[in-house]
Amino acid sequence: MxxxxxxxxxxxxxxxxxxxxxxxxxxxxxxxxxxxxxxxxxxxxxxxxxxxxxxxxxxxxxxxxxxxxxxxxxxxxxxxxMTGERAREGIGFYGATEYDLTKLEQLDRKVVELGRSCVGxxxxxxxxxxxxxxxxxxxxxxxxIEIMFGTASFHGADPAPLAHALSHLHHNHLAPEDLRVRARPEHFVPMDALPPEQVDRKLAARQIPALIKAYLRLGGFVGEGAYVDREFNTVDVCVLMDTARMVARYRDFYGRESSSAR
Missing domain, CATH: 3.40.630 (Aminopeptidase)
Incomplete structure (x- = not known):
């Protein structure tokens, strides 16, 4: 291509x-x-x-x-x-070092892992x-490909200042059960430090990186639990996108728009 x-x-x-x-x-x-x-x-x-x-x-x-x-x-x-086929034939998914990806690995659907995304x-x-x-x-x-996933990062290795952003993601964008991967227990950082009523949504919006926001706008979800990557000086969340659900979401959205325009 x-x-x-x-x-x-x-x-x-x-x-x-x-x-x-x-x-x-x-x-x-x-x-x-x-x-x-x-x-x-x-x-x-x-x-x-x-x-x-x-x-x-x-x-x-x-x-x-x-x-x-x-x-x-x-x-x-x-x-x-990294496609699922290449992961099975080679070294496995990078994200498996941070998250239990068993649910994705057992899916009878084509999967790709996204990583190291950056622009100069x-x-x-x-x-x-x-x-x-x-x-x-x-x-x-x-x-x-039907499922896209990968870890996405917040700058800094301390999750405490990110409580509003992480709690917002947990309460509003948690993946459905069939895709809900979970941070490995030895590194699991809860994302629901704050109850929904205590989350400052404006602060959360300012804290969430642009790339994660873009994934969410496309209908993305997050896995359960965060991971602190001290070598990279980041707090990571696992973002997942299901193309079938994305298509349904946009079909519903544009259907409502068409109905309201009549």
């Missing part, structure tokens, strides 16, 4: 150099901006990588007009994608994320 959109191209990584460029962008965002802790080897190379990378497919957004001849500096946005600072607020999502949509459609 490949999408050409003027200045940008979206495609799957085709070489080790492509993957290295994705890892360079991830280093800039997750290490230099967000405070993740790299190994000495990764710091020397300025690449954020892990043992799962060889098993993922890497969706990259390339800036064809980047003011550099260094191919490692031309990637403007990334996603990494100069490209935020523009078309970059939209183009990445267009590429993701083409990937999901072409592979017949």
């Amino acid at each position: 490949q999408i050409d959109a003027g200045r940008f191209t979206v495609r799957l990584a085709q070489s080790e150099e492509d993957i290295a460029a994705a890892q360079r962008l991830r280093y800039k965002v997750f290490v230099e901006e967000m405070g993740a802790k790299p190994t000495p080897e990764d710091a020397a190379l300025r690449r954020e990588r892990d043992r799962f990378d060889p098993y993922f497919e890497h969706l990259i957004l390339i800036d064809n007009e980047a003011p550099t001849d260094d191919p490692l500096e031309r990637v403007a946005g990334v996603y990494r994608l 600072a100069p490209y935020r607020g523009g078309a970059a994320m939209h183009l990445l999502w267009t590429g993701l949509g083409e990937f999901v459609t072409s592979r017949g």
Whole structure:
């Protein structure tokens, strides 16, 4: 797959150099901006990588007009994608290190794990994320994917200041039982620290990262419990999207709109 959109191209990584460029962008965002802790080897190379990378497919957004001849500096946005088939054949899902994914692993439906999503600072607020999502949509459609999931992060490794946001997610966006994965018991952080009536919805909205909000607008849910990732300096939640439920949600919404317009 490949999408050409003027200045940008979206495609799957085709070489080790492509993957290295994705890892360079991830280093800039997750290490230099967000405070993740790299190994000495990764710091020397300025690449954020892990043992799962060889098993993922890497969706990259390339800036064809980047003011550099260094191919490692031309990637403007990334996603990494692990289908259920590849997970079973290889190393498994990355998210299984944080969540019990048994419910997803036992589904008779096609699944993809989304991870390491980021856009370089100069490209935020523009078309970059939209183009990445267009590429993701083409990937999901072409592979017949029905369930998308992955961990999404709040900056900072202390869940206490995020009580309003986490409680709001738990009370309003908890996944249905058949998809409700749960943080592993040894790392489980309750997300319902506050009862619904004590949640400041405006504060919660300010605290929830834009990417998580976007997933929720598409009809996404969250799993039960959060996970503190001290190496990445984040509090993680597991976000899940069921394409069948998403279609039903938008059909209902537009049906109501049509009825009210008559």
